[in-house]
Amino acid sequence: MKRFLNLLLLLVAVAGPACLRAQAPTPTPGFERLPSGTEYQLFRRDAAGHYQRRPLVVAGDSAYSTRQGRFLLGYITFLTGRDSVLQSSRQQMHNNPIPVPLQALTKKGGQEEAISLVLPGDSAVFRFAADSLFPGRPVPPELKRAGNVLVVRVVGVRLVNEATARADMQRLQTQMMAEQQAKAKAHNAKQLVKDEAAIQAYLKKNKLTAKAKKTPGGTWYVVTLRGQGLPPKKGQTVSVKYRGTVLATGKEFDSSAKHGGTPFDFVLGQGGVIPGWDQGIAVLPKGSKAMLLIPSTLAYGERGAGGDIPPNAPLRFDVELVGVK
The missing domain is CATH 3.10.50.40 (Chitinase A; domain 3)
Structure with missing residues (x-):
């Protein structure tokens, strides 16, 4: 869990306006683009349980500023531009959602802005130019080989406060430790x-x-x-x-x-x-x-x-x- 959140926070910290400069003149087919350069696809689950494209602004949605300081429980997957999975919270956390801190939106064109678009019940896909996410450092080879793009998929589950997020993290850590111990015990017996x-x-x-x-x-x-x-x-x-x-x-x-x-x-x-x-x-x-x-x-x-x-x-x-x- 810590590894996942650390990667997310790292990208939030370094991604900034450079994303806009690194983008192509027109959006990737199937994607829309914010003025800052962030490419996105936003979906909302309908009454039948199917995801449908949703508009950028949802009627009745509270301003992002009112969600700051809270946590979005959800699933995050990092992929290359060719859809090869780099990390998946759903796999690593045994299908449990992870808490993503909702910070003050101080930068545009990066993942702060992207996460601010995701509401509970949403599914979203974002594309970022990889070289803009790693300024002054080499782009990881797996991203460079796959078109110099990092794709982030986010599924929003629900909003919680810090106390609930901490309790969920502690529960997940305890659960995963127990599972690891049980697995080790079974292996050792054999x-x-x-x-x-x-x-x-x-x-x-x-x-x-x-x-x-x-x-x-x-x-x-x-x-x-x-x-x-x-x-x-x-x-x-x-x-x-x-x-x-x-x-x-x-x-x-x-x-x-x-x-x-x-x-x-x-x-x-x-x-x-x-x-x-x-x-x-x-x-x-x-x-x-x-x-x-x-x-x-x-x-x-x-x-x-x-x-x-x-x-x-x-x-x-x-x-x-x-x-x-």
């Missing part, structure tokens, strides 16, 4: 089955099955040298020497040796490292050496990390706990 199979096959191939143990959180570990005393506690600072490899390929992606042999320090159980590390180091007394086999769901997940750790990759870490503070 991926964990695959990761477990890969780790079990690795243990069997290397005859480590009998020696391997598993933390309650799901990290496998094989102790090759057990130290003395008790394992570290949550909140203590631990120092670890390590070598990390991708389980499937054996490719090294990082090690303390690459950093001059200096141990890596972190506070245990505070989320400063991947969950597999927090879990694996927590079962090792000081002086221990061990192999940690970490499912991707407890490592870098479906995003991977950099160019060396692919998405959904279980990892192996050979670790030595050299210090506990």
Whole structure:
């Protein structure tokens, strides 16, 4: 949502009278033009639910100045001059309208003026010369290739005050976060089955099955040298020497040796490292050496990390706990 509003506000801020100078002598076929140069098509939904062209001035419409400070809930789509979609609020916001601030009309020929024409129940299409929207900066290649035009489609739903707009934004953010968490949970459940199979096959191939143990959180570990005393506690600072490899390929992606042999320090159980590390180091007394086999769901997940750790990759870490503070 923020990305969408930021783009809209950016274009509102920079679009000005230059739009008029950059326009062609006659309007694009099917469009009308304001004196400032803004090209537009305005439609109003009729009683049957169909959109019909509407005049520029609607009888009974309050002046735009009376709407300033309020928000127009609606849908916005940014397209190239060849109708390729750049961004769609309907898609990104899961079909929820976004609040567009209605500002004082200080410029003509830009999107401030365009938005001022849209009423609840309207559908509108606007065309802008792209080079006038990005003064002093290169026009994005996708716009330049498609005729140097930015097309903005706006569907107005209703007008709300700032309090309602903020409440709607908070509701949308909460809803989208819950959906993302549910999606991640479902993915992790499926991926964990695959990761477990890969780790079990690795243990069997290397005859480590009998020696391997598993933390309650799901990290496998094989102790090759057990130290003395008790394992570290949550909140203590631990120092670890390590070598990390991708389980499937054996490719090294990082090690303390690459950093001059200096141990890596972190506070245990505070989320400063991947969950597999927090879990694996927590079962090792000081002086221990061990192999940690970490499912991707407890490592870098479906995003991977950099160019060396692919998405959904279980990892192996050979670790030595050299210090506990």
